[in-house]
Amino acid sequence: MRLSFLILFISLTVSSISYGQLRESELDTMREQLKFLASDSLKGRFPGTPEDAVAADFIREKFSEAGFQLLSNNGSQYFSIVTSVEATADNQLKWNDAVAAFEEDFSLYAFSSNASAAAEVVFVGYGMVIDLDSLQRNDYLNKDVEGKWVLVLEGDPEPENNDSPYIPFANARSKALNARDQGAAGLLVVGGSQNDPKDELTPLLFERSVVSSGIPVIDLKRAWVDANMLPDGWTTDSLETLANKGIHNLGEIESGKLAATTELERQEVETQNIVAFLPGSDPVLKKEFVVLGAHYDHLGMGGQGSGSRAPDTIAPHYGADDNGSGVVGMIALAQRFGAMEEKPARSLVVAAFGAEELGLIGSRYFAQSIPFEAEHLNAMVNFDMIGRLNEQKSIAIGGTGTSIESEDLLNELKQNTELGFSYSAEGFGPSDHASFYAIDVPVFFVSTGAHDDYHTPADTWDKIDYEGMQLVVDFGEDLLLELLNRPERLNFQEAGPKERMASRRGFKVTFGIMPDYAGETKDGLGVGGVTKGGPADRAGMLKGDKIVGINGKPVENIYDYMNRLKQLKIGQRANVDVERDGKKLVLIVEL
Numbered sequence: 001m002r003l004s005f006l007i008l009f010i011s012l013t014v015s016s017i018s019y020g021q022l023r024e025s026e027l028d029t030m031r032e033q034l035k036f037l038a039s040d041s042l043k044g045r046f047p048g049t050p051e052d053a054v055a056a057d058f059i060r061e062k063f064s065e066a067g068f069q070l071l072s073n074n075g076s077q078y079f080s081i082v083t084s085v086e087a088t089a090d091n092q093l094k095w096n097d098a099v100a101a102f103e104e105d106f107s108l109y110a111f112s113s114n115a116s117a118a119a120e121v122v123f124v125g126y127g128m129v130i131d132l133d134s135l136q137r138n139d140y141l142n143k144d145v146e147g148k149w150v151l152v153l154e155g156d157p158e159p160e161n162n163d164s165p166y167i168p169f170a171n172a173r174s175k176a177l178n179a180r181d182q183g184a185a186g187l188l189v190v191g192g193s194q195n196d197p198k199d200e201l202t203p204l205l206f207e208r209s210v211v212s213s214g215i216p217v218i219d220l221k222r223a224w225v226d227a228n229m230l231p232d233g234w235t236t237d238s239l240e241t242l243a244n245k246g247i248h249n250l251g252e253i254e255s256g257k258l259a260a261t262t263e264l265e266r267q268e269v270e271t272q273n274i275v276a277f278l279p280g281s282d283p284v285l286k287k288e289f290v291v292l293g294a295h296y297d298h299l300g301m302g303g304q305g306s307g308s309r310a311p312d313t314i315a316p317h318y319g320a321d322d323n324g325s326g327v328v329g330m331i332a333l334a335q336r337f338g339a340m341e342e343k344p345a346r347s348l349v350v351a352a353f354g355a356e357e358l359g360l361i362g363s364r365y366f367a368q369s370i371p372f373e374a375e376h377l378n379a380m381v382n383f384d385m386i387g388r389l390n391e392q393k394s395i396a397i398g399g400t401g402t403s404i405e406s407e408d409l410l411n412e413l414k415q416n417t418e419l420g421f422s423y424s425a426e427g428f429g430p431s432d433h434a435s436f437y438a439i440d441v442p443v444f445f446v447s448t449g450a451h452d453d454y455h456t457p458a459d460t461w462d463k464i465d466y467e468g469m470q471l472v473v474d475f476g477e478d479l480l481l482e483l484l485n486r487p488e489r490l491n492f493q494e495a496g497p498k499e500r501m502a503s504r505r506g507f508k509v510t511f512g513i514m515p516d517y518a519g520e521t522k523d524g525l526g527v528g529g530v531t532k533g534g535p536a537d538r539a540g541m542l543k544g545d546k547i548v549g550i551n552g553k554p555v556e557n558i559y560d561y562m563n564r565l566k567q568l569k570i571g572q573r574a575n576v577d578v579e580r581d582g583k584k585l586v587l588i589v590e591l
Contacts, residue, residue, distance in 0.1 A: 046271025
């Protein structure tokens, strides 16, 4: 019997309210709350919309009703986010009298700043500046680029080496930072045949946490550069060949100036985290905090680029399980803890995070501006999708390696629940706990897992297993009581990387699987092996699974799979449809 329900039961016996009735009443409350959060009227709770604000107000009200004190600005931590990036009609570029056509001869990176500049151009090879014990390189050495355009090659000098030490420094954003540090007016990127065989312009893709680089960043087609900018006898390919050998002495490109205007319109909106706390009862330990978090935003009306697995369907993406279930579970725990006559020793913070689906923006903001002494943050428990308990009643718990004590603690709690536990040690993952792991806080990521309705309009309130969700809430209470009352805080330890790791080349990303060529079919790609620690492994993919779709698009064979991979990029989440033992699963692969 759960402690908070026992206290309520004792205090309400005069009214003849049974423990069973309390449980049933909580189920009814959770169902009604989730029915509201996943209603047509909230239109999928997209960040920065009026519906998003209504959801936030609803959560704030429930925290207050539970007896929690609102933190920050009446419970709100406001922050701005960019929801789209579009080029205007004012983008122009010319070299002397040669005029380039936007989207035919040149394009912009999404992190380009808005500017106009007319200046000389200096070629600096791959535009890398590296100062490591194991690797030293400065492509700007003895070059004057102050106030000038810098022309760099796309990629790195070891295009055939999948394990090249240059890979982490080869992206355009890093090169833009180097150019800005050197005082350049802007960055021009052109790809040689070895790094950019098809001579394709970079698409203007919205980055989920887009931040301007501070200088204009332009992608040029090498066909245009070769025809107009380079001296006789030089081509982009010849520059690339020499640069791969460590030679890039072309220096300033003579007899010309490049004039360009770059202009992007970024749609910026304001959203918020909702944060409240319950003071602890111990005079000393009450200064320490445990955070219970869950994101409340979702995909809005869906559409291309939204993350929907049905990108051609414009309709409310209700997000009942993702993550209305986590929010309602958090509210239920707030109500339980608020009803306790004897409060836990430490203080409990409840945080409903905004803009998780856009890249963990709300939780990162919280972690960077914690509304109490940061060193007093002991642990974080994250609820994300707790409403679809499977037949085996098994839940996934991530971050079990982020403290020395975590697994032993969980093994003890396992004795008090009918739930089964599946552990994943790594602290980094596709939800808000990653923001806390990044600042050395032990984390527990609790989820019942993805399913076929994930990120589609079919994730509705009536498909939630409310009794199963209540079992997860029961476990959450036990876990929080342990964290709040144990005499000593958990001892943090690293468990895996603290950020997304760069992929191997060949594709922009890799799942880390070996295709099952021997068992090739025409209705999916068999998984013949899974690389330990790779993206697929972390997502729970197994040898013997069959991949049948990626991000709502079918995968029927190895060629489909390879082409789908080409559309992905580092930092993206891929929603992978998998068949296992005749059942359909959805795995969230963090790339």
